Amino acid sequence: MPKSSHFNESPPTPGKFKMEKSSYAHRLRSRSSIGKIVLWSLLALGLILLVFMRSQSLRQPGFNPTGHYFSSSYKWGGSSWEKQVRSSAKVGSRNGMTVLVTGAAGFVGIHASSALKRRGDGVVGLDNFNNYYDPSLKRARQALLEKAGVFIVEGDINDEALLRKLFELVPFTHVMHLAAQAGVRYAMENPSSYVHSNIAGFVSLLEVCKSVNPQPSIVWASSSSVYGLNSKVPFSEKDRTDQPASLYAATKKAGEEIAHTYNHIYGLSLTGLRFFTVYGPWGRPDMAYFFFTRDILKGKAIPIFEGANHGTVARDFTFIDDIVRGCLASLDTSEKSTGSGGKKKGPAQLRVYNLGNTSPVPVGDLVSILERLLKVKANRKIMTLPRNGDVQFTHANISLAHKELGYMPTTDLQTGLKKFVSWYLRFYASGKKSGS
Numbered sequence: 232m233p234k235s236s237h238f239n240e241s242p243p244t245p246g247k248f249k250m251e252k253s254s255y256a257h258r259l260r261s262r263s264s265i266g267k268i269v270l271w272s273l274l275a276l277g278l279i280l281l282v283f284m285r286s287q288s289l290r291q292p293g294f295n296p297t298g299h300y301f302s303s304s305y306k307w308g309g310s311s312w313e314k315q316v317r318s319s320a321k322v323g324s325r326n327g328m329t330v331l332v333t334g335a336a337g338f339v340g341i342h343a344s345s346a347l348k349r350r351g352d353g354v355v356g357l358d359n360f361n362n363y364y365d366p367s368l369k370r371a372r373q374a375l376l377e378k379a380g381v382f383i384v385e386g387d388i389n390d391e392a393l394l395r396k397l398f399e400l401v402p403f404t405h406v407m408h409l410a411a412q413a414g415v416r417y418a419m420e421n422p423s424s425y426v427h428s429n430i431a432g433f434v435s436l437l438e439v440c441k442s443v444n445p446q447p448s449i450v451w452a453s454s455s456s457v458y459g460l461n462s463k464v465p466f467s468e469k470d471r472t473d474q475p476a477s478l479y480a481a482t483k484k485a486g487e488e489i490a491h492t493y494n495h496i497y498g499l500s501l502t503g504l505r506f507f508t509v510y511g512p513w514g515r516p517d518m519a520y521f522f523f524t525r526d527i528l529k530g531k532a533i534p535i536f537e538g539a540n541h542g543t544v545a546r547d548f549t550f551i552d553d554i555v556r557g558c559l560a561s562l563d564t565s566e567k568s569t570g571s572g573g574k575k576k577g578p579a580q581l582r583v584y585n586l587g588n589t590s591p592v593p594v595g596d597l598v599s600i601l602e603r604l605l606k607v608k609a610n611r612k613i614m615t616l617p618r619n620g621d622v623q624f625t626h627a628n629i630s631l632a633h634k635e636l637g638y639m640p641t642t643d644l645q646t647g648l649k650k651f652v653s654w655y656l657r658f659y660a661s662g663k664k665s666g667s
């Protein structure tokens with residue numbers, strides 16, 4: 232045996248100090264070894280306890296591995312819950328569809344759900360009500376949908392058992408998949424939440440959709456951010472999308488590739504919509520137009536980004552009503568999925584469309600419009616576009632959506648912001664809500 236494998240042997244001590252092998256020294260050494268063993272055992276125990284406590288806290292209702300807290304636990308199932316799901320899914324018009332809307336308590340979700348319900352489709356919502364932004368805004372949207380007869384199931388798209396249960400109760404003809412971790416800049420703070428919702432969550436949904444019978448047709452939210460560093464404008468669906476500038480964009484691009492796979496293998500009919508900076512009443516407080524409004528009213532400084540050499544930063548801001556029309560047209564023109572029992576029976580539809588406004592507006596002009604509408608001067612703080620995933624410019628070419636969906640935006644930024652500001656002032660009028 233090689234010498235080094237003798238654990239009990241004293242190692243060679245090339246250093247200055249060599250201990251005498253007296254029995255006193257031996258006792259001292261064995262006492263200190265016992266001490267070390269006790270210390271290491273305690274440390275190991277502590278570590279095990281820590282891991283155990285963390286795994287328990289992850290299992291607690293109201294917490295998930297993305298670091299987001301939920302305002303309530305996910306309790307689903309039971310006869311009254313099933314009754315609510317079934318009743319919400321009831322179709323109110325001839326040839327109406329039955330749609331599962333994920334992210335129904337979100338900004339686009341509430342508008343799309345109520346538009347579908349209004350025209351007589353059966354709608355069931357699904358949302359995890361996480362606290363990425365003020366959950367009370369999501370609850371207010373939920374209350375509005377409830378009044379319209381749309382029930383929002385509380386749960387996560389990663390919960391396949393819940394998704395299967397929903398399809399067991401209702402044979403959804405369509406899924407409008409809007410649940411996602413949104414926001415370009417937040418991806419640097421909490422990257423795993425993007426992977427959890429936009430990749431794992433999407434796969435979980437597609438896994439269920441591919442295996443149910445009949446398979447639904449799926450329309451889902453991609454993003455203008457997939458164009459990333461593409462500098463050819465306006466952005467066309469034919470342009471390259473392999474240079475994402477943020478992890479958010481990368482997960483949306485991944486979604487498009489995942490959609491291709493499920494279409495190819497399982498015959499799922501899939502339509503991805505590249506939304507361009509959607510704004511409007513009931514919007515998202517993490518978006519610039521929303522928190523600019525709040526901060527102008529508070530007299531706080533407004534950070535306005537500009538490119539290198541004072542280059543303009545601009546967005547193709549698109550009003551929510553135009554986006555909703557695009558969503559409904561996509562659902563209406565969706566062909567049926569072709570698979571059954573998890574097996575593809577023939578080629579299925581696979582589409583991607585830009586839904587933009589075709590008229591980019593510099594961020595400085597957005598602030599000027601808000602100043603006029605709010606009748607308050609903004610405290611502008613011009614700063615160079617930080618390296619945070621933002622791109623300098625977006626501009627949609629919508630000719631494909633126009634040709635195939637009849638999509639044609641009708642709301643300019645001035646008109647759309649007027650509607651937003653009037654909603655904002657009414658919603659936050661009580662002064663109790665902060666708009667954060």
Ligand SMILES: O=C(O)[C@H]1O[C@H](OP(=O)(O)OP(=O)(O)OC[C@H]2O[C@@H](n3ccc(=O)[nH]c3=O)[C@H](O)[C@@H]2O)[C@H](O)[C@@H](O)[C@H]1O
Nearest residue numbers: 413414454455456506507508518519520534535536594621
């Ligand atoms: O089209 C999309 O796919 C995305 O649209 C939206 O992203 P963006 O277009 O980046 O919107 P938003 O954050 O409102 O910034 C607007 C402008 O203000 C500038 N901006 C922003 C913050 C700031 O402090 N200062 C500033 O000038 C900023 O540089 C930008 O020019 C959605 O959030 C995203 O989820 C996704 O859906």
